[in-house]
Amino acid sequence: MYSKRKVCIIGVPMDLGQTRRGVDMGPSAIRYAGLREKLEELNFDVKDHGNIYVSHYHELEESLKNLTAVTEVSKALAIMVDDVIQNGFFPLVLGGDHSIAIGTIAGVTKHYQNTGVIWYDAHGDLNTPKTSPSGNIHGMPLAVSMGLGHEQLTTIYERIPKIKAENIVIIGARSLDKGEKELIKEKNIKVYTMHEVDRLGMAAVITETIDYLKERVDGIHLSLDLDSLDPIDAPGVGTPVVGGLTYRESHLAMEMLAESGLIVSAEFVEVNPILDEKNKTAEAAVALIGSLFGEKLL
Incomplete structure (x- = not known):
């Protein structure tokens, strides 16, 4: 991944996957926090594709909120991610709510037979229309x-x-619905809840994650929801859950993933500037992206 030194930023100002307004401004907040400058300081060739168009008309369809609009945005994002990878760039997608992962993963998996996914999140995002208590696609x-x-x-x-x-590893989970817990057990999905993170330490969690995935996948997508961090470090998210990952733990995770050289795509989602404190959460996102792309103190 890092040998190419080419990164393409794609913004997805999506707030249709949930009901709390403001997350559509996430891509702008992350850019404003100095994302491009950070990557260029690390000697990456950076291209910014701007934002994918997202309708802001909200509706309820078949018990799922905004199904048609989310589908259309997901298709457009999948096409763009596919194109970016074909042109030799690392796709770095900025949300928006976490429903954008549908499009990102669809585009990425056009290029890999066995894509691994690290889901760095307080939530499992494993609901279906039958199990979802809200109908929110995020x-x-x-x-x-x-x-x-x-x-x-x-x-x-x-x-x-x-x-x-x-081929999935969830890290940082601490809020799971009943249906999600049942699916995790049924499918034997590997999950490091906060209990495991606390007991093992983040270094062991990432080491085990890399060892678990590297022999079975041909590329790993990182999907990072800023609500994985504790609200003290990332207050500007729509669904904060106390008792989360620390800022430093998350930097260590990104640094170790950078060293692995296995990450082929990434998205950072759920930054909500309306709920933030002086753009603190967007700045945390940029700092973590820096670590993912190899930034070190010395």
């Missing part, structure tokens, strides 16, 4: 990518499923 993208959910979403870019359950 709680479903990982399930959709596994081929579980509404056909409009699972069939984007044809391949079903996009990822296998055994």
Whole structure:
């Protein structure tokens, strides 16, 4: 990945996967926090594709909120991610709510036979229309990518499923719905809850994650929700959960993933400037992206 030194930024100002307004401004907040400058300081060739168009008309469809609009944005994002990879760039996608992962993963998996996914998140995002308590699609993208959910979403870019359950690692989980817990057990998905992170330490968690994935996948996508961090470090998120990962733990995780050389794509999502404190969460996102792309103190 890092030998190419080429990164393409794609903004997805999506707030249709949930009901709390403001997350559509996330890409702008992350850019304003100095993302491009950070990457250029690290000697990357940076291209910014701007933002994908997102309708802001909210509606309820078949118990899922904004299904048609989310589907259309996901298709457009999948096409763009696919194109970016074809042109030799690392796709760095900025959200927006976490429903954007449906499109990102669909585009990435066009280029890999066994894509691994590290889901760095307080939530599992493994709900389906049957198990979701809210109908919010931002709680479903990982399930959709596994081929579980509404056909409009699972069939984007044809391949079903996009990822296998055994190629997923969830890190930082501390809020799971009943249906998600059942699916995790049924599919034997590897999860490091905060209990495991606290007991093992982040260094061991990332080492085990890399060892678990590297022999079974041909590329790893990182999907990082800023609510994985404790609200003290990332207050500007729509669904904060206390008792989260620390800022320093997350830097260590990104640094170790950078050293592995296995990350082929990434997205950073759920930054909500309306709920933030002086752009603190967007600045945390940029700092973590810096670590993911090899930034070190010395």
